[in-house]
Amino acid sequence: MVDCIGNLISVSLAMKVKLFAMGVAVAMSAGFAATAFAQAKPDVLVKQRQSAMTLIGKYWGPMAGMASGKVPFNGQVVVRNAGYLEVLAQMPWDGFDAGTKAEKSRGLPAIWSDAGKFTESQDAFRSAAAALAAASRGGDEGTMKTAIGNVGKTCGGCHDNFRAK
Ligand code: HEC
CATH class of the missing domain: 1.20.120.10 (Cytochrome c/b562)
Known part of the structure; x- marks a missing residue:
């Protein structure tokens, strides 16, 4: 049971890290796009x-x-x-x-x-x-x-x- 919760926590942490990384990637590509199209x-x-x-x-x-x-x-x-x-x-x-x-x-x-x-x-x-x-x-x-x-x-x-x- 403790193991189980431990796993759950580590999974959700890993997911948070992943989501954060994705967020950074999206923000970065949006930044690049904005630069590319900026007049x-x-x-x-x-x-x-x-x-x-x-x-x-x-x-x-x-x-x-x-x-x-x-x-x-x-x-x-x-x-x-x-x-x-x-x-x-x-x-x-x-x-x-x-x-x-x-x-x-x-x-x-x-x-x-x-x-x-x-x-x-x-x-x-x-x-x-x-x-x-x-x-x-x-x-x-x-x-x-x-x-x-x-x-x-x-x-x-x-x-x-x-x-x-
Ligand atoms: C569709 C129009 C157009 C065509 C085709 C064109 N030019 Fe031009 N060219 C311009 C305009 C307009 C300017 C002035 C640009 C400015 O001062 O902002 C210019 C400027 C220049 C300049 C001066 C650049 C400077 O330092 O200010 C040169 C050299 C030149 N053209 C060479 C050529 C040559 C060689 C060709 C063909 C092989 C050519 N152009 C075709 C419109 C054209």
Whole structure:
């Protein structure tokens, strides 16, 4: 009987410990979730989207040079840079949150007043970047250069309407 109660107590203790651990785990994951979804401050969002654009420019530059003949063609570099660009092409856009309207940046008001067109311009860039990545894996120089040119049109197309000079 005493043994029995002893067992009961130790079981309930073990359960309490377990429940407590579960509670901590739930509280922690809720904390992580809150961190993951918490909106960054407007100035940070601007910095992040500009950083993504800066990297887009970094990996884009050599390919533009190759397409225009200013830089010797190197298929390996195109494969690498096009792969990076395809991923980078997804990154800047959530930084154009309405909360950043008042921040100093080169983003024009049309980003918000003509949001549909801005989204279309993003889509055009993303598909051109994906097509370039696919072309680079195909290995044909001419096809790659054409695909590079197509990406370039989407950069300019968006900057003309949505980026201050
Ligand atoms: C859908 C629109 C859009 C597309 C497509 C786009 N950009 Fe941009 N880009 C912007 C906007 C808007 C800014 C200004 C961002 C700011 O100041 O917050 C910008 C800024 C930049 C900057 C300056 C970053 C800085 O330091 O502030 C570079 C470099 C750049 N873009 C390169 C490119 C290149 C290269 C491509 C194509 C390979 C490209 N962008 C495609 C909209 C676009």
